[in-house]
Amino acid sequence: MKKLKKIIVLLLALILVSAMTSCAKKQEEQHIHKIGVVVYDLKDEQVQAFREYLEGYIGKNFSDVDFLYSAEVTTEEQEMQFLNDAIAAGVEGIMAFNSFDLEKEVELCAENGVYFIRPSSTTAPETFDKVANNPYFLGYFGPGSEMEYKAGYDMGAYFADEQMSDSYFLLSGGAGTNVMHEQRAEGMLDALQEAYGVQFEQSSAELASASEPVSVEAGNLKVTVFPGYIGVPDVGEKAVAEFEKDPAGAVMSTIPVQAIADSLGDASLGTVDCYTETNGELFKNGNLKYLCGKYESIIGPAFAAMYNAVTGYSEDFREDGKAFAIQQGFWTSTNYQDFQKKYELSSGITLNAYSYEDLLDVCKAHNPEANLNDLKELAGAWDFDSAAQRRK
Structure with a gap:
């Protein structure tokens, strides 16, 4: 009887060891696709929201993917240094949330067999055309200039219209250097002048691209344009100092x-900006009156495009042999209640606008029938109503 017990214990031990060895072997066999991510500021809430989605949600559901994040990248030199470091670390793709010289960046990646995508941006047509034929440039997702x-x-x-201030x-x-910010600023200036029935001496394009603070007046309308990234401490301090010279009733x-x-x-x-907790607090305390924002999971289709490339299907997702340009826009809220409804859908881990299942449908490694039109259709359903409908 004792011998039988010993034999049973020994057999169980052998089974356990065999199972552990098999598991370890499977982990060794699974290829991990490392993807580099270029960001301008790790402390920025939009960057943090996108990171939470990629690492906290995508990373947990796609076990064969790992992400390598840059630190703060605010210059061309910093971006090129990160790209070189990431390539040396073995990345297969780069998701670049900012870019300084797209042609140069794509060329470096292509030379090293690394795919490049702009996951949430606006790329000027003339810049896009320079790299559209490069097989390692996948394309971009974003609003576009209009x-x-x-x-x-x-x-x-x-x-x-709300007459909050003149x-x-x-x-x-x-x-001036960022087409997204330039187009937004021009739109703001044109709308104000049209609403007030006035015209500044300088054009909206000139004012939007000013490299120094400038104040203009026409009729009852006064606008001070302040350039620069206010997230950088000294720039933020200068912006506040400029504001305090003659406090405006509205800040856009x-x-x-x-x-x-x-x-x-x-x-x-x-x-x-983006649908984030801090913007919710600003709505709640009454300061924030208008948010035009991206949301955490809007970058889901861009990840799927990169996943298709690193798993060997990049050619199946090109537009007549060229990179794609897929439009995605913004959600808008003008009160806390509307913000909260959209924020809950934008940031949920178990329930969000672009789920793991949504992405699997457009990943050819998981769905052999997936194609570029499927990816376009999914990405194009970025608006809140479409996202809410998918979660029903």
Whole structure:
């Protein structure tokens, strides 16, 4: 009897060891696709929201993927250094949330067999054309110039219609070098001038791309344009100092405004940003009046496109042999209740706008029938109503 027990114990031990060995072998056999992610500021809430989706949601559901994040990348030199470091670390693809010289960046990646995508951006047509034929440039997802302009225009029109103030402080971000910010700023300026029936001496394009603060007046309308990334401490301090010279009743920003929101007094705020907890608090306390924002999982289709490339299906997702340009826009809220409804859908781990199952349908490694049209259709259903319908 004792011998039988010993034999049973020995057999169980052998089974356990065999199972552990088999599991370890499977883990060794599974290829991990490493993807580099270029961001401008790890502390930025939009960057954090996208990271939570990629690492906290995608990473847990796609066990064969790992992400390598950059630190703060605010110059061309920093971006090229990260790309070189990421390539040396073995990445197979780059998701770049900012870009300084797209042609140069794509060329470096292509030379090293690394795919490149812009997951949430606006790329100027002339810049896109320079890299569209490169097989390692997958394409971009984003609003496009017209939608960026409309985002700014609609915000300006809303503030003018609500008659919140005749004095505006416009934060133009990287306008002049960043086409997204430039189009938003131009839209804001055009809408205000149309609403007030006036015309500034300088064109909206000139004002939007100003490299120094500039104030203009016409009729009852006064606008101060302040350029620069206010998330950078010294730039934020200069912005507040400029605002305090002649406090405006309304602040409209082409970029996240949270960094200086507490220093803008009782000014009504409008921003092009993202659905984040901080913006919810700004709505709740009454400061934020208008949010035009991206949301956490909007980058899901861009990940799927990169996943298709690193799993060997890049050619199946090209537009007549060229990179794709797929439009995705913004959600908009003008009160806390509407914000909260959209925020819950945008940021849920178990329930969100672009789920794991949605993405599997457009990943050819999991669905052999998947094609570019399927990816376009999924990405094109970015609006809130479409996202809510998918979750029913």
